Amino acid sequence: MEASKVIHAIYNDDDVLMSAVKKVKAEKHHIEEIYTPFPVHGLDKAMGLAPTRIAITSFMYGCVGLTVAIVMMNFIMIKDWPQDIGGKPSFSYIENMPAFVPIMFEMTVFFAAHLMVITFYLRSRMWPFKKAENPDIRTTDDHFLMEVPVHNNEKALTELLTQTGAVEIKVIDKEDTH
């Protein structure tokens, strides 16, 4: 990583943070990351993050779930141990399809929901026994932290961030752990 020096600016209000983000972006500085105790509405847009693609994965997982349900019910109820469904022993998947619709629906939802949550965790680099990346413990309580990389402009950045209403500004020498 090129930027080994970063500034941590701490805010204690989400509205102040939002206007600060807009100001910093307007000055064409890159914001590396923001840590907040709760989701701040519209922050992703203000930071200029690309829109999430999780909905697309959710759709694909739903399709997988639907397919699994169809294949599973076909194997269980038609192939492996043919069942007489509702007194209509036709042993054909398509003719007994209405009986399987609730399962098809539930499996679609199940796959979409669970795999989407797991995808979200992995994409956010969160997994069991992972050490928290959170640089300041107060961001889990009531403070907001903005991390801005420094490119030989420490003084100008500090000044700008103070103007935006940061209550605390720290310059950190980041050890390149990545």
Place this chain on the structure above:
Amino acid sequence: MYTLSNRLKMASIVLIILGLLGVSYGFWDSHHYKTTEDVKELLASEHHEGGHGEAHESTGHDAAAAHGDDQHADDHAVVESHADDEHVEEGHKMSHEEHVLHQIHNRPWSALYVAAFFFFMIALGVLAFYAVQYAAQAGWSPVLFRVMESITAYVLPGAIIVLLIAVASGTIGHYNLFIWMDPEVVEHDKIIQGKAGYLNLTWFVVRGLIFISGWALYRHFSRKFSLAQDNADDNKNFKRNFRISAAFLVFYIYTESMMSWDWIMSVDPHWFSTLFGWYVFASMFVSGITVIALMTIYLKSKGLLEFVNDSHIHDLAKFMFGISIFWTYLWFSQFMLIWYSNIPEEVTYFVTRIEDYNLPFFGMVVMNFVFPLLILMNSDYKRVNWFVVMAGIVILCGHYMDVFNMIMPATVGDRWFIGIPELGSICLFAGLFLLVVFNALSKAPLLAKRNPFIKESEQFHY
């Protein structure tokens, strides 16, 4: 303020005139067949063309079963034999020709009734949606209130027309929609006799008038308070509206359900479904919301409603998407339970629809579920106006087919077609609907400016 343009007025009057011509043609055409002899000729010619109605010619049918429950003597021995067991002993047989003659005479009545109900149902669905907005004190929707209020102006005329057609079919007509209105049928039908305490013409009219007056009263007062709120300095009118809306919703959910039994389900007087009221509700709700969205987009394209933004359209499209799925859920729940249990007197309802109405029955599921599901699933598409319009048109056609599938199998059996009587009826009521709705829209400012949530609504941002 919106002013009713002459072009729109002319267009709706032209639609009404075309519709009247179509409807009259339908009645005139159906009365070409006066006797069973004419029908014999018709059946013979059809027989030559494509073997339509074989096996039927010799089968006797009694009125109640024939009124929709039959037409499949060949494949559905169970259903048919059940119908026979029940009725043969009771006598009152009708020849196949006479039965077909009735179906031919029923068609223009049914076409008129389906279209009348469809447009009325849009207005009633919007009225319920409007009441929900008030009762929930929704912050996003007050900018759309004047659009909703103008659509609900059609509730009163629409409902009266539906009730009048229903009553006329049993008085002026020859029991063309509701066979339980026919004393001769009731005399030979134990099941209808058992329901006669509820299903009789007097009670039918009394109930209808109670429903209509309740809906119309709510509509009248909520509109009055909404207009009064525009120039008020306090929120008194808004609070009144909140209270009457909550009360109306209770009244509505009971009366809507009973209305669906009376005005729709009783065309098949032997058959019943306990979730029918919900099913009809879902249909009217989604059609109503769709019309709000279409009308809003239309007005926006005229440069009006500048305070309505993309997020409002997005929310309406979400409702269209969600309620379409809700409709499918109810459609399928009703279908699956009856399909699964396979009880002859219940399953006959779907047997008729799948055999004689295969295309409209399953086509409607594609139009009402698959199409909006795929088109409106993506969040971004919900704010692309032409996507919403396209989905909306398909949804409306689909819900017309839904009403069609609810009425036609009981009245015209397999002699259905979407031809001049049906299209004429749609034109007639579409013209009337447009005229009433846009006339009401021109009567008040387009922004409910003193609504306590109007600021929130104007700044609504998703």
